[in-house]
Structures are given as C-alpha cells and as structure tokens.
Amino acid sequence: MTTTTVSKARQHFPDLLNRASYGKERIVIEKHGKPIAVIISPEDLQRLEAFEDAVDSALLKRAMAQSTGFVTAEELLSMRPID
The missing domain is CATH 3.40.1620 (YefM-like fold)
Incomplete structure (x- = not known):
C-alpha cells in the first residue's frame, strides 16, 4: 500500500x-x-461490497433465526456492528 x-x-x-x-x-x-x-481498483471495490453484502446477509439470517415474529428495520440495523 x-x-x-x-x-x-x-x-x-x-x-x-x-x-x-x-x-x-x-x-x-x-x-x-x-x-x-x-x-x-474497481475490483477491490467489488470485493469490499461483496463482503459487506455477505455480512448484511448473515445478520439478516441471524435476525430471522432469533425472531419470533416481526422484526423492524431499526431492530435489524441495531444488530449490525458500527464501523
């Protein structure tokens, strides 16, 4: 670098x-x-965005597994680590 x-x-x-x-x-x-x-590079950006998407997907799956019903967007976002 x-x-x-x-x-x-x-x-x-x-x-x-x-x-x-x-x-x-x-x-x-x-x-x-x-x-x-x-x-x-554009390739680095694509990898970074793919990683962020994977993290978001994993958080969504975790929220759905922990949920007994409706989950608000605010609850989902609160589960995501702050950068």
Missing part, C-alpha cells in the same frame, strides 16, 4: 489512478499525517 499527501496526490492524480486501476495498488491519501481517502 502506498501513502501520499493531498498536495502530491493533486500533482500526480492521473498516475495514481493508473496505478490503482492497472497496477492494483491501494493508495492512501493523507492530510496532516492522517488518512482521509483511499484510491482502490
């Missing part, structure tokens, strides 16, 4: 996009030494 500053990211944005897209590199952009954004 590569880390760069906001100012360097502005200067080298096309290169960073190419490195993430074609080189499958993950690029962390920092401001004042703290990460504020990440550039990832």
